Amino acid sequence: MSRSRLTITFDDSCRIFVARYFGEIEGEDINHGLMDQLLHVECIWTYDCIIDMRRYEGTVLIGEIEDLGNRWAAFANGRDLGCFTAIISDDTLVKARLPVTQSLFPTRTIELFANFDEGLDWINVQRRYLQKALAV
Secondary structure (H helix, E strand, O other): OOOOEEEEEEEOOOOEEEEEEEEOOOHHHHHHHHHHHHOOOOOHHHOEEEEEEEEEOOOOOHHHHHHHHHHHHHHHOOOOOOEEEEEEOOOHHHHHOHHHHHHHOOOEEEEEEOOHHHHHHHHHHHHHHHHHHHHO
């Protein structure tokens, strides 16, 4: 069994980052690890995000999602308005709590997908719609 951990990869040219949760990492550790790394990326609030939870075996509590939402809001200060987050998970609890998660990150649009490619494709389509709307 592999150790529980959080990995984050950044694609600066595409302005997207991917956070992957592995094993039974605690929600508090996820929040700390995410914010610790994101605070060091220039203009991270302009990046779209994929959260890949397919190999996650734990449960992030609502209070932990709220804590991350508050920390992110204080840091981003609304500058992420219009950015997208794709959550990759087939967990029914994640699906059931999606409206709550969206409400805790009101400046971002969040959707849930069963696989990584669907989430990435959705982000790319949303970006094209946004570019088209801004061009008018």
